[in-house]
Amino acid sequence: MVSRRQWFMRFLLRSLTQRVGRVAVATFSVTIAVAIVVSALGLSRGIRDKLGHELKAYGANIIVTSPAGLDQREAEEALSTMPGVDEFTFQLYGSVMAGSAGSAVSAVSEVAAIELIGMDIDESKGWKLAGRLPLKGAGEALVGSDVQAALNLELGGALELEGEKFSLVGFVERGGPEDGAVMLWLPDAQVLLERPGTVSAALVRAEPGGLEEVVGGIRRALSVAEVKTLRQVARAEEIFLGKIELLMGLVSIVVLLAASISLSSTMSATVLERLKEIGLMKAIGGTRRGIGVFFVSEGTAIGVMGGVAGYLLGVLAAMAVSKGAFGSIIIVPAVLLPLGVALGVVISVVASLVPLLGALRCKPSVILRGE
Amino acid sequence: MTAFIEIKDVLKEYGTATALRGVSFAVERGQWCAVVGASGSGKSTMLNIIGGLDSPSSGCVSMDGVDLCALGEDPMARFRRENVGYVFQQSHLVPYLTSVENVMLAQYFHSLTDEDEAREALARVGMDHRLGHRPSQLSGGEQQRVCIARALINSPKVLLADEPTGNLDRENTTLILGLLKRLHTEEHFTIIMVTHDAYVAGWAGRVVTMEDGLIVKDEPSDR
Numbered sequence: 001m002v003s004r005r006q007w008f009m010r011f012l013l014r015s016l017t018q019r020v021g022r023v024a025v026a027t028f029s030v031t032i033a034v035a036i037v038v039s040a041l042g043l044s045r046g047i048r049d050k051l052g053h054e055l056k057a058y059g060a061n062i063i064v065t066s067p068a069g070l071d072q073r074e075a076e077e078a079l080s081t082m083p084g085v086d087e088f089t090f091q092l093y094g095s096v097m098a099g100s101a102g103s104a105v106s107a108v109s110e111v112a113a114i115e116l117i118g119m120d121i122d123e124s125k126g127w128k129l130a131g132r133l134p135l136k137g138a139g140e141a142l143v144g145s146d147v148q149a150a151l152n153l154e155l156g157g158a159l160e161l162e163g164e165k166f167s168l169v170g171f172v173e174r175g176g177p178e179d180g181a182v183m184l185w186l187p188d189a190q191v192l193l194e195r196p197g198t199v200s201a202a203l204v205r206a207e208p209g210g211l212e213e214v215v216g217g218i219r220r221a222l223s224v225a226e227v228k229t230l231r232q233v234a235r236a237e238e239i240f241l242g243k244i245e246l247l248m249g250l251v252s253i254v255v256l257l258a259a260s261i262s263l264s265s266t267m268s269a270t271v272l273e274r275l276k277e278i279g280l281m282k283a284i285g286g287t288r289r290g291i292g293v294f295f296v297s298e299g300t301a302i303g304v305m306g307g308v309a310g311y312l313l314g315v316l317a318a319m320a321v322s323k324g325a326f327g328s329i330i331i332v333p334a335v336l337l338p339l340g341v342a343l344g345v346v347i348s349v350v351a352s353l354v355p356l357l358g359a360l361r362c363k364p365s366v367i368l369r370g371e
Numbered sequence: 372m373t374a375f376i377e378i379k380d381v382l383k384e385y386g387t388a389t390a391l392r393g394v395s396f397a398v399e400r401g402q403w404c405a406v407v408g409a410s411g412s413g414k415s416t417m418l419n420i421i422g423g424l425d426s427p428s429s430g431c432v433s434m435d436g437v438d439l440c441a442l443g444e445d446p447m448a449r450f451r452r453e454n455v456g457y458v459f460q461q462s463h464l465v466p467y468l469t470s471v472e473n474v475m476l477a478q479y480f481h482s483l484t485d486e487d488e489a490r491e492a493l494a495r496v497g498m499d500h501r502l503g504h505r506p507s508q509l510s511g512g513e514q515q516r517v518c519i520a521r522a523l524i525n526s527p528k529v530l531l532a533d534e535p536t537g538n539l540d541r542e543n544t545t546l547i548l549g550l551l552k553r554l555h556t557e558e559h560f561t562i563i564m565v566t567h568d569a570y571v572a573g574w575a576g577r578v579v580t581m582e583d584g585l586i587v588k589d590e591p592s593d594r
Contacts, residue, residue, distance in 0.1 A: 007475060007484040011468070018467030018505075280463045283424055284521065285452020285480040287445045365416075365424040368463065 012297055022270055023302060029266045030306025030348050031313060033259030034340045037252050038314025038332065039321065041339075044248030046322055046330030060089075060203035061211060061237065064218055064225045069198040078221035079202060084210035090199035092118035092189045096161045098182060099151065114147055115181035116161065118189020118199075127178070131155045131170030134185060141166035142183040145173040162192055211238070260347050267351035271295065271359060278359045279367025288360045299352040300345050307344025311337045373436060375400040375561060376421060376529065381430035383416050383584075390416040392584040393430070400528075403555045403562040405575035405592070412581040414565045415533055421563060422455045422531045423447045435528060452481045456522030460534035462514040464506040470517045471502045474524050481525040492520040496550055512543030519550060530554065532564040536571055548574045 002010070016023050064070065072090055079088045096116045121133050121142060134140030141159050143151075148171045153159065157168045161182065173179055190196050202225075206214035211229055218227045271278075281291045315332045322330035359367065374397035383391040390413045398404050406414045419425040420432055423439050432439045434454060442450055464473045474489040493499055496516040506514055515535060522530055532551070536544035552574060554560040564575060572578050573592055580588035 002475070002484045002486055004479065004483065007479050011472070011476070011479070014467050014472065276463060277465055280465065281476075281480065282448060283422075283451070283457055283459075283463075284477045285448050285525075287448045287480075289445070290480060363425050365419040368424070368459065 008294070008297075011294070012301065015294075015298055016301055022273070026263075026266055026270055026302045026348070027306045027309065029259070029263040030303055030344045031309040033256065033263055033347055034307050034310025034344045035313035035317060036255045036259060037343060038311050038336050038340045039317040040248055040252040040255060041336060042314060042318035042330060042332030043321060044245055044252070045333065046318065047244055047248065059230075060205050061230050062204040062206055062215060062218070063228050063230060064202040064204060064222065065200065065228075066222075066225050068224070069195065069200055070202060070222065070225060072197050072199045075199065075202050075222060075225075078218070079204060082214065082217050082221065084207050084214040084217070086205040086207055088202055088204045089120045090186060091201050091203060092186060092193060092195060092198065093200040094118075094189065094193040094195070096182070096192065098147075098159060098161050112150065114150075115177070116189055116193065117178065117181045117183045118186040118193070119183060121183060121185055127172040127174050129170055129172050131168075134169050134183075136185045137187070139164075139166055139188070140169045142170045142172055143168060144179040144181050144183070145171060146180040147182055164192060256343075256347075260351065263347055264351040264354065267299070267348065268355040271352055271355035275359055275362075275367050278356075279362070279364045282360075282364035283368060292356060292360060295352060295356050296349055299349040303345030303348030304341055305344075306348060307341030308337070310344055311340035314340065373433065374398060375402075375435060376563070377431075377433050378417070378421060378427075379431045381417070381420060381427045381432065383413070383420065383425070384428045390584055391420070391427070394581075394584070394586055396579065396586060396589075398529075398561065398563060400561055401555075401559045402577060403551070403560075403575045404564070404577045404579060405572035406563065406565045406579045406581060407567060407569070407572045408581035409567065413584040414581045417581070418531055418533055418563060418565045422457060422529075423451050424457075452477075452525060454528045456525070456527035456530045458515070458518050458522050458530065458532040458535045460537040462506070462511075462518035464514055464517055464521075466506050469503045469505055470498060470509070470520075473506070473517055474521045477521045477524050489520075489524060492524045493517065495523070496520045497546075510543070511538050512540075512546060515539060515543070515547055516550065519547070523554070529561040529563065532562065534566055535564060536566070536568070544568075544571065 064075070070090075075090070079085055094116045095113055098112060098114045122136075134142050141161070143153055143159065147153070151159075153168055153171075155168060155171065159166045159168050159182065166184065166188075172183070184192065186199070190198065204214065204218070215227050215229060218225065278291060278295075314336070318332050319329045322328065376398040377396075379395050381391050381394045382389070394413070394417060396417070406417065408414045416425065420427050421434070423442070426440065437450065439447065439450070465476060468476060470493055471486060471489045474492055475484045475486060478484040478489060490499065490502060493502060493516075496519050498513060498516050498520060501509060501513055501517075506517070509517065519535075530551070535551070536547050539547065548571060551562060551564070555562055562575070564571070566572050575592050578588075578590060578592050579586055
């Protein structure tokens with residue numbers, strides 16, 4: 001005696017394994033549909049991450065200041081644990097008396113008051129640099145292009161700031177305030193300006209889309225601080241990323257519709273080919289429900305196989321596309337596997353339901369006559 | 372007393388075409404009745420209506436006291452699997468199932484599947500040596516014997532056969548008819564068989580002749 005469940009599985013397995021060509025065509029259709037959607041969704045998410053990373057070159061999108069200066073430790077503690085904060089850096093601003101000294105090729109220029117910026121120099125980006133970045137704690141300075149011209153400075157020379165000598169290792173040009181300033185590592189600047197443990201500003205890079213939450217969080221954590229968003233940067237980023245996501249979403253929907261229509265014709269052809277089988281099942285006593293369950297189970301099995309294969313193919317496609325576009329590989333999240341399988345099952349079952357319901361409504365005599 | 376199978380004033384229309392024009396007909400339990408007639412005479416339509424594969428445009432059909440016209444589609448399917456065994460001209464076997472699995476398919480839609488019983492049913496029709504073969508590996512006569520085994524597996528009250536030997540040579544025709552004869556004489560099956568072949572009809576105990584949707588003759592077989 002074979003249980004009904006065991007027989008059902010045997011019947012289903014026979015149907016799938018003895019009709020390899022047809023099952024392969026249907027599974028392939030599901031695979032392609034799922035692969036395109038998985039790769040589009042994976043790329044959509046990956047592109048956001050990648051572009052977000054690229055957009056970091058634009059710098060911070062929130063600036064935190066205080067008239068009396070910020071306590072560096074307090075600010076560091078608050079920002080390092082705050083959700084939505086990608087990264088942050090501190091700067092200290094001040095004015096110092098400067099002049100070139102000790103260079104073999106340049107004479108001492110007259111002493112002038114210039115702007116000093118103390119910062120984490122390694123993390124600064126977007127500079128056009130001649131020479132190299134200063135090493136931390138090595139008594140080295142980076143000079144903006146305007147200062148270089150005004151003081152007639154040369155690489156390898158020395159710069160005297162408030163009586164302290166700094167080696168000139170690099171010149172930068174950015175088209176911003178850095179061009180008219182001398183840049184030191186933050187600890188050096190704090191010593192030179194006699195403001196240990198204090199910073200003028202925290203430059204915060206928050207995730208685009210979560211800007212307002214981060215601003216609110218900073219205001220609560222650092223009550224004395226003035227928090228401003230760099231709206232142009234932030235808004236441009238959000239709009240740009242939003243459009244990219246919308247585009248990918250629309251592409252996914254269009255592709256899904258096109259794939260579903262194509263799959264629907266494949267599944268229709270498969271069901272129509274088996275009309276006689278359906279008529280026979282009805283003739284020997286199969287109810288609409290009993291026959292429907294069999295065909296829907298078959299569609300589900302094809303959907304699962306196509307869903308898994310489609311996910312794997314979609315991951316490979318997303319990796320190949322991202323490698324070509326960004327030069328690095330996007331990792332498609334594993335959560336898209338169950339989503340891909342569910343999608344495969346839904347489109348496979350829905351595509352087979354329409355012709356199946358039509359066939360189930362027919363009288364068996366009509367089907368068996370071949371009309 | 373009501374006959375085992377009774378159809379009364381049955382009319383069947385397909386659009387503007389009329390297949391049955393008010394046919395009345397009765398079959399007693401244990402009878403083997405052949406329905407003969409030219410192509411388009413309405414004999415297959417009448418068989419389909421008796422077996423619940425089709426419904427009449429008007430008129431009544433009853434089997435074993437059950438009014439088939441009052442049954443909806445699914446109750447009719449349940450009635451068919453409990454009471455009717457079909458043998459078709461084209462045996463209509465599921466191509467990807469073996470002989471024994473094709474018989475088990477009828478068991479599955481009826482109740483429980485029992486492979487031993489399915490093997491026995493195939494042995495009854497002399498097919499115990501072809502249990503694991505698929506339809507494409509069987510001859511026409513062998514396919515028809517599998518179809519008979521499938522029709523018998525759920526112990527139906529009536530066997531309906533539509534041109535069961537229509538695609539077979541004389542040798543296989545005789546073999547199939549011999550099988551039906553044995554089922555009729557030894558197991559007292561009620562059989563209604565549609566055919567256009569006088570030789571085949573001669574095996575039945577009663578021959579009903581149809582013409583243009585009407586029964587024109589109803590007489591015992593001269594065999």
